[in-house]
Amino acid sequence: MAVTAENIVPLATVDKSQGYWRAVWSRFLRDKVAVCAGLVAAGLVLMAIFAPWIAPADPLQGTMLKRLSPIGTEGYPLGADELGRDMLSRLIYGARLSLFMGVVPVLIAFAIGSAIGIAAGYLGGWVNTITMRTLDVLYAFPSVLLAIAISGALGAGILNGLLSLTVVFIPPIARVAESVTTSVRKLEYIEAAQASGASSLRIVRDHVLGNVLGPIFVYATSLISVSMILAAGLSFLGLGVSPPNAEWGLMLNTLRNAIYVQPWLAALPGVMIFMTSISFNMLSDGLRSAMDVKQ
Amino acid sequence: MNTPILSAHNLVKHFSAGGFGAKRKVVRAVDDVSFELARGETLGVVGESGCGKSTTARLLVQLLTPNSGSVRFDGKVVGPELPLKAFRRQVQMVFQDSFASLNPRMTMIDSIAFGPTVHGASAAEARRKAQDLLDRVGLDPARFGGRYAHELSGGQRQRVNIARALAFDPQVIVLDEAVSALDKSVEAQVLNLLMDLRRERGLTYVFISHDLNVVRHISDRVMVMYLGEVAEIGPASSLYTAPRHPYTKALLAAMPSLDPDRRTHEAPLAGDPPNPIDPPSGCRFHTRCAQAFGPCATQVPSQFAVAKGHLAACHLNRSEETVA
Numbered sequence: 001m002a003v004t005a006e007n008i009v010p011l012a013t014v015d016k017s018q019g020y021w022r023a024v025w026s027r028f029l030r031d032k033v034a035v036c037a038g039l040v041a042a043g044l045v046l047m048a049i050f051a052p053w054i055a056p057a058d059p060l061q062g063t064m065l066k067r068l069s070p071i072g073t074e075g076y077p078l079g080a081d082e083l084g085r086d087m088l089s090r091l092i093y094g095a096r097l098s099l100f101m102g103v104v105p106v107l108i109a110f111a112i113g114s115a116i117g118i119a120a121g122y123l124g125g126w127v128n129t130i131t132m133r134t135l136d137v138l139y140a141f142p143s144v145l146l147a148i149a150i151s152g153a154l155g156a157g158i159l160n161g162l163l164s165l166t167v168v169f170i171p172p173i174a175r176v177a178e179s180v181t182t183s184v185r186k187l188e189y190i191e192a193a194q195a196s197g198a199s200s201l202r203i204v205r206d207h208v209l210g211n212v213l214g215p216i217f218v219y220a221t222s223l224i225s226v227s228m229i230l231a232a233g234l235s236f237l238g239l240g241v242s243p244p245n246a247e248w249g250l251m252l253n254t255l256r257n258a259i260y261v262q263p264w265l266a267a268l269p270g271v272m273i274f275m276t277s278i279s280f281n282m283l284s285d286g287l288r289s290a291m292d293v294k295q
Numbered sequence: 296m297n298t299p300i301l302s303a304h305n306l307v308k309h310f311s312a313g314g315f316g317a318k319r320k321v322v323r324a325v326d327d328v329s330f331e332l333a334r335g336e337t338l339g340v341v342g343e344s345g346c347g348k349s350t351t352a353r354l355l356v357q358l359l360t361p362n363s364g365s366v367r368f369d370g371k372v373v374g375p376e377l378p379l380k381a382f383r384r385q386v387q388m389v390f391q392d393s394f395a396s397l398n399p400r401m402t403m404i405d406s407i408a409f410g411p412t413v414h415g416a417s418a419a420e421a422r423r424k425a426q427d428l429l430d431r432v433g434l435d436p437a438r439f440g441g442r443y444a445h446e447l448s449g450g451q452r453q454r455v456n457i458a459r460a461l462a463f464d465p466q467v468i469v470l471d472e473a474v475s476a477l478d479k480s481v482e483a484q485v486l487n488l489l490m491d492l493r494r495e496r497g498l499t500y501v502f503i504s505h506d507l508n509v510v511r512h513i514s515d516r517v518m519v520m521y522l523g524e525v526a527e528i529g530p531a532s533s534l535y536t537a538p539r540h541p542y543t544k545a546l547l548a549a550m551p552s553l554d555p556d557r558r559t560h561e562a563p564l565a566g567d568p569p570n571p572i573d574p575p576s577g578c579r580f581h582t583r584c585a586q587a588f589g590p591c592a593t594q595v596p597s598q599f600a601v602a603k604g605h606l607a608a609c610h611l612n613r614s615e616e617t618v619a
Contacts, residue, residue: 188396189406192459195356197383198413206409210400 027290034286040279048095055089059246068262079265081251082258083244087265090246091272097158097247101231101240102224102276105162109169110220116170117177118212122185122204132178139171147230151239161240165227169220176219180212214291221284225277232273248272298370299331300499301386301467306354306364308347312572322571324350326523327364332467337493337500339514339531341507341546343568347523348503352471355501356388368467384414387460391472393452397444403429403455404440410462421462428458432488450481454488461492469501474509486513507550511535516604519543522571522579525598529605539599539607541584578610586611 028034047054056077062084066073069080071087078087120131138146150164184190185208193203232249234240241247243254251269259266306328309321325347332338340348353359355366357373368385371377390396397406407425412418426436432454444452453473460468470489474482490513492498504510510517511531518528519542527540538544545564564583569575575582581591590596590610599612 188390188392189398191353191358192388192390192396192456193398193409195358195383195388196410196413196463197380198409202413207398207401211398 024290028286031286031290033282034290037279037282037286040275041283044095044099044276044279047092048099051093051096055086055092057086057089059085059089059093060244061085068258068265070262071264078268079262081255081265087268090251091248091268093246094248094251094269094272095276097241097245098228098231098249098273099276101158101161101165101247101249102228105165105227105231106169106220106223108162108166109173109223110217112166113170113173113220114177114213114216117174117216118181118204118208120174121178121181121212122200122208124182124185128178128182132175135171135174138167139175143168143226144230144233147234148237148239151234151237156239156242158241161231161234164234165230168230169223169227172223173216173220177212177216180215181208184208184211214288218284218288221280224280225273228273228276297334299367300334300369301355301501302331302367303329303351303355304365304367305329306351306366307362308350308354308359309362320572323523323574324571325354325361326574328520328523328525329364330518330525330528332499332501334466335493335497335499336515337502337513339510339517340501340503340520341505341510341517342520342526344505345568345571346520347571348520349471350523351520352388352469352501352503356386356469357382358388380414384463385465386467386469387463387465388469388471389453389456389460389473391476393449393456393476394444396456397452399444402441402443403434403447404436406444406455407459407462410459414463424462425458428461429455431461431492432458433484434458448481450477450485453477453485457485457488457492461496465498467499467501469503471503472505473502475504475506482509489513507546519546522568522574524579525606525608526580527605527607527609529602529607533602533605537602539601539605539612540580540609541586541611542580543607545583578608580609 063080064084066076066080066084068082069076069084071077071079073079076086076088078091081087081090116131116135120128141149147161147164147168150167151160154160154163190203190207193207198206228249231240232247232252235242235247235250236253241250243250248269252266252273255266255269306325307323308325309323312320312322328347328351330338340351342348350359354361357366357379366373368377368382373379373382397403401409404422404425407428408418408421411421411424416424426440429436429440434451434454439447439451439455444455447455456473457468473489474485477485486509489500493500500513502510502513514531516529517531517534519526519534519540521542527534527538527543529539534543535547538547542564549564566583569579569582575592577590577592577594578584578587578596581587584591588610594610596608596610596613598606598608601607601612
């Protein structure tokens with residue numbers, strides 16, 4: 001191809017500043033793994049929202065004769081569970097509660113934990129010591145035990161389960177936020193901002209947040225799958241979601257007895273949990289590298 | 296004499312190095328440092344690494360709070376007499392690491408414009424000012440304004456850092472090893488830019504470097520630091536030609552020379568500086584000094600005035616008038 005004036009990219013357009021988010025978006029689109037993960041995650045969310053229109057059957061209506069039908073049974077494409085309810089419909093409906101219990105506690109804990117961790121990391125000194133040692137007390141409990149203890153004290157129910165999971169996730173998120181902020185705070189552009197006379201709040205808003213939220217967010221999304229599993233554990237103990245509601249963790253627990261009879265059937269909720277957590281992890285990983293300006 | 300534009304009065308900064316109670320250890324990073332800066336002059340600060348140059352710079356711009364002592368701007372004590380925010384506009388700093396001193400998520404225009412907006416300029420005003428300053432430091436605002444720090448070379452980044460400091464319209468700029476990390480040709484360009492700006496805007500510089508040649512080139516006066524103390528301070532010409540402190544002599548002897556006849560045959564100074572947690576008694580330099588004698592190990596030397604405006608903290612000059 002001949003080199004003409006048209007196919008040489010003019011300097012002016014190369015150097016023109018693209019908006020930050022537009023640049024992030026174009027970098028994200030180039031990352032095929034992240035885009036696939038994003039599509040799967042979006043699919044799961046849509047599935048949860050439109051469950052009543054997609055699901056072929058009532059997730060709560062069982063037929064005793066069809067109990068533990070294998071995958072591929074006529075009328076039951078993914079088989080039927082231990083009470084003869086359509087697995088496909090239950091998996092679709094299950095996305096609602098599972099995603100809710102996986103995402104919402106992590107989001108709330110992300111907001112609260114980041115605020116605590118960034119404040120502790122930026123202020124440093126004794127504020128940092130007191131805050132982080134206090135959180136370490138909570139951090140020292142095994143997360144399952146802590147969630148059970150809080151849920152147990154508050155009683156059963158989705159909202160109490162949500163609350164206990166949120167409390168469980170605040171310390172680890174705050175810890176990551178604190179360490180990222182501490183490392184950013186030592187950099188000279190923060191010193192330069194301090195030398196400008198800006199208030200601490202302004203420095204945190206304009207110079208710290210943009211550089212720490214990415215890594216904290218990626219860490220937080222890795223907790224979504226943990227949150228779903230913990231929620232399932234709470235349900236199993238009768239503390240979180242209660243039967244007959246469809247929730248993947250709860251389904252995994254109730255089907256565990258069927259693992260010798262219909263192992264593939266019993267594995268299905270686990271497959272959903274796995275798919276959700278891996279797609280969220282890869283999506284957040286892709287977002288992080290897309291948000292990294294140094295590419 | 297006119298009021299010095301910026302002066303340090305008995306600045307002391309100790310850092311904790313662990314331990315509690317009686318066993319508490321402190322690093323005496325800066326110990327009783329005083330000096331004055333006349334309007335429009337450039338004071339070079341030299342010394343080995345760890346001698347407290349950077350700590351002095353950060354104390355001077357109030358990024359660190361001294362354990363004792365004070366900084367005065369135009370005769371007013373910063374803090375009680377002059378509000379910190381007003382002081383910030385007048386005294387700015389340029390750091391050594393050009394990359395770490397720019398927010399990786401901010402464009403160059405935004406980085407420069409941040410300062411003026413803090414001090415009440417509108418966003419549009421601040422951007423216009425940032426564009427003018429980019430142009431002034433030799434970077435085309437249309438090409439470089441929208442770029443991020445990683446898209447620029449070291450020299451270009453340091454120009455942006457200088458522009459950011461200038462955006463406050465300061466009277467004093469503290470340059471902490473600001474050209475040390477640049478390669479020689481770029482270093483020369485940035486130095487020339489600094490000297491042009493000094494002339495245009497009547498700026499006062501504190502120029503910290505370990506490069507004695509560069510310091511001599513740009514400075515009117517030079518301060519030599521050793522283990523957190525001022526060893527010698529004086530006009531660049533007399534300090535370089537007639538050093539009166541053995542440490543200054545050793546530093547100057549260590550300067551590389553292009554003249555084969557002036558080749559250094561043996562290291563003028565052996566070993567590392569002593570540990571600032573437990574500095575030597577008397578004169579802190581006596582453990583490495585070739586000319587140490589009687590009082591050096593026990594008595595702390597005063598600042599002796601060896602010539603007009605030239606002070607040296609060395610017992611060899613005790614016949615001279617004591618200043619401090």
